[in-house]
Amino acid sequence: MSSEPKKSHYQNRLNDLSNHDWLLFQKSWFVHNPPRRKKGVLAHPAKFPETLVREFVEFFTKEGQWVLDPMVGTGSTCLACLQCGRNSVGVDLMEKYLRIAQEWVDSYRVDHPTEVEARLIAADSRELSKLDLPEFDYCITSPPYWDMLKMRGFETQKKRRESDELDLNYSDDERDVGNLEDYNRFLEELVAIYREVHEVLKPRGYLTVIVKNVKKAGKHYPLAWDLGRRLGEFFALKDEKIWLQDNQKLAPYGMGNAWVSNTMHHYCLQFRKE
Numbered sequence: 001m002s003s004e005p006k007k008s009h010y011q012n013r014l015n016d017l018s019n020h021d022w023l024l025f026q027k028s029w030f031v032h033n034p035p036r037r038k039k040g041v042l043a044h045p046a047k048f049p050e051t052l053v054r055e056f057v058e059f060f061t062k063e064g065q066w067v068l069d070p071m072v073g074t075g076s077t078c079l080a081c082l083q084c085g086r087n088s089v090g091v092d093l094m095e096k097y098l099r100i101a102q103e104w105v106d107s108y109r110v111d112h113p114t115e116v117e118a119r120l121i122a123a124d125s126r127e128l129s130k131l132d133l134p135e136f137d138y139c140i141t142s143p144p145y146w147d148m149l150k151m152r153g154f155e156t157q158k159k160r161r162e163s164d165e166l167d168l169n170y171s172d173d174e175r176d177v178g179n180l181e182d183y184n185r186f187l188e189e190l191v192a193i194y195r196e197v198h199e200v201l202k203p204r205g206y207l208t209v210i211v212k213n214v215k216k217a218g219k220h221y222p223l224a225w226d227l228g229r230r231l232g233e234f235f236a237l238k239d240e241k242i243w244l245q246d247n248q249k250l251a252p253y254g255m256g257n258a259w260v261s262n263t264m265h266h267y268c269l270q271f272r273k274e
């Protein structure tokens, strides 16, 4: 007796990935060593690699959908979206970074003509919902890690201090949340940005926040955990993927005296608008 082949009712509503690629992304950690940065985007002190952004965008959206980055800096998110056929909007306070982003997007389009949109907007993201924006399927972003860029000895600051072309911090603009000295105030202003993201995101749309816990003057500030708790009040906090960097020099902080880690991991926190 022959039996009818079973019909599969499986429908992938979230993305265009194969089951195999879906499964690979589900691992809760990954190693990603950023490729060398191109000359123009080096000016920005804390850019995330577009290769990394693209993996998240391809998991959390389908082709043709809309992606937002409310602190887009030099435009990694928009470039990653162009590369994989997603429309994007990148917002940042700083026109100087948006100019670099625009050059980057324009030069990509010369070699890869596409109808896909990549809009760059200069604005304060605490006012996102006042802008004329589409409804977004997904948001990925990395905020300033508090005012860490102003700390002596922070990562590559020495090399940056010696150069005229490389910025030491994003700006001196008082609307720049990375300029707020008070940790709790900084946290609240960031939360205000993510409340606006919540407004412009579709129901069941995901938000990924890439962030680190930070140390300042010998004290540990659990920025990633604090954001998980605070944003979890209006988004559903799903979990984290941990981004490990394995190509950085180790520094002998506290050697022979006290425990101070070399922090080489970032949290990629996943939230969903329910």
Ligand SMILES: C[S@@+](CC[C@H](N)C(=O)[O-])C[C@H]1O[C@@H](n2cnc3c(N)ncnc32)[C@H](O)[C@@H]1O
Pocket: 044, 046, 047, 048, 049, 070, 071, 072, 073, 074, 075, 076, 077, 091, 092, 093, 094, 097, 123, 124, 125, 126, 141, 142, 143, 144, 145, 170, 175, 176, 177, 178
């Ligand atoms: C960590 S950087 C983002 C880098 C970006 N992911 C990239 O790859 O270039 C944080 C950005 O937040 C921006 N920013 C700070 N306060 C802001 C605000 N209130 N509204 C919009 N952007 C802001 C800064 O200008 C800076 O470019």
